Amino acid sequence: MGDFNHPDICWRDYTARHKLSRRLLQCTDNFLSQVVEEPTRKGVLLDLALTNREGLVGDTKVGGSLGCSDHKMVEFRMLQERSKATSRIATPVFGRADFGLFRDLIGGISWVKALEGRRVQESWLVFKHHFLQAQERCIPMSKKCTKRGRRPAWVNKELLAKFRQKKKVHRMWKRGQATWENYRNAVRVCRDAARKAKAQLELSLARHVKDNRKGFFKCISSKRKTRENVGLLLKGAGALVTRDTEKAVLLNSGNSEILNPGSPHESRSLEVREKVQRREDFPLVEEDRIRDLLGRLDIHKSMGPDRMHLRVLRELADVVAKLLSIISERSRRTGEVPEDWRKAKVTPVFKNGKKEDPGN
Template sequence: MPDVRWPLSSSRDYNSPSGLYVDTIRENNLLQLVSEPTRFRSGQTPSLLDLILVNDPNLVAYHEVLPPFGRSDHVTLSCKIQLNITEPKKVTKRLKIIDYEQLNANLENVDWESILHSSMDVEIMWSSFVDRLSVECESCTSYRSLTTIPSKPWINKRMLRMLRNKKSMWQRYLRSRREEDYVAHRTYSNGIKVLLEGAKSSFESNLASSRDRKKFFRYIRSNLNTKVTIPMVRNRQGCVSKSAAESAESLSETFAASFIKEHDNLPRTNFAGSQGQLSSVEFPPELVEKHLSSLDIASAPGGDGISARLLKHCATSLSLPLSMIFERSFATHSLPGCWKEALVTPVFKKGDKHDPNNYRPISLIPIISKICEEIIHEKILHFALSNRVHIRPPHWAEVDLLLVYRRRKNLR
């Protein structure tokens, strides 16, 4: 079909066979990835005859043109295909169930002032807090096993029993070869089909209306053809990493290379409106409890493993020990080592999934450290706006952002 030119043009008229071919490609939403000639013959114009057609460009990591085999006048196309690995049909998970009401009551009875002395090092205070919290959590935790089908999460235990019963009825028919056994199996199978379709529809409707976006996108990713997990990326030598540690090291080097260290020179301020001074920040338990109660339970935890759900449900009992830790940290100008660490997750952007430059890092720090940061931020913001602290040009944008932030907080 010499009249077909790539990329396809919507305004071009094709003859009957070529038009049918082009219409088929468009109707199936196919993409053609090869953009350079693939056939070379002496005395003729090079042409693009060898194609790579996909319905998702992420299916192919990259492709390259190699010399032809033997005496062929067609080049060799090499590409790497990235497919989703099928999950096991059944997965048994061990669910962790915490009685937050009982845990909150137990934590309220803890004498935190005797455990967390005001003269202790902040690292020791944090370790003592985490150890006691772990003990109390374990005493209020129960476990149970849950068998699910990852690709079909709407199937519950009752449906699994029905599917096993359907298989047994089919085995019974194979042994007897009786008409009544076949009719019974077909009737039962049709009933299960209607039940499964209704369960799937209900599951997807509830997922679409849910506020938990993570579950929604997790379900969407599970139905994609392309692999969402991170493969082994290439190192500096261009070779694919042989282990997860080597792949993580390559990603770490890539992220570090693009990191820009900001200068330490802070902008000068003008205190013309007031001579106020912010010398300390207080962390009253009531303020800490307010911030804990406003947490989003869907927020991912950091390296300490303390979830937003636990902090929110136990905000009343945890406000005092966290207030003491915050006060000590601010007074000693030090942070617990765990607060300085982050879980870095590479997020794929586009292109070759084996290229570390095609990922961007997402850092997860402990939620408790973000609470401390928010309280300090609020105190500094309130002081700056109350005392008319102005930042000299070209930093007026920061002042505008502070004003917008204050207005938004007042509207809530």
């Protein structure tokens, strides 16, 4: 909130004449939105209120002046919720996982007989059922703690000892057993150590961002005070979409058109595909290839809708490679794809342009 002094900006059309004003528009297009709509000084909009989330600021009013100022006053309300919702998501604890028992449970099943005469979808569901049962038995789960009770990643044992020493010196100073200089020195030591620990953590995350992207973006998101939600969207007819379910349907339809463009040729029937694929005498989906792909999975990524964690698949690559090669080869020959393979979790990220356009 403040006097930005850019009278050449037209906030209705998002246009500007000067270079600095166009730079300000580019910043607001990327991650900020301006909520003041009426002019604040001599018919020109100079005083702006910028927010990084839709619905955070409301009831904006312009009118009156304060003292001898020629600017009008801008009044608004902060609509931030006081209480934060606690997370109830359960995460796997791999430090206490028994992967040896996991391999025995999965490897002890005769998969060739278990999948004999089954279609691709049925074969996948059988494998998924046994896999999730073994995962629940061998990998303990733990609920995520709230942000208030979580210790920062840059806090180590040495830093905790310095914090305790600072509190001890503070209690002694209040009782008259220590001087103010002693307490001030303890505060400086803790502050310098905390700054060095934070800088060291950020430097380590930046250096190993390719190997630990999840930790890097977790550190970035923790610095944000608010989470950006999807704002109002425009349909093809020009109507605004306000409900979250309608926004999800609109974005899902747009992603489906991009990822699955319509083909002018009709797909072949299942019988024709089977007849063509039976002419091939060798499989194209080899077990060694599946094992190599499983061994290169990024364990820092989250699991998908199938609830199979990538670290578990990587640990059991030697056990599940043959089974997945059988299912993949049947899928290639028949053209049938399991339902879980066609699902994905897509997060909409705003790029540029108007936020109301789902294509942006």
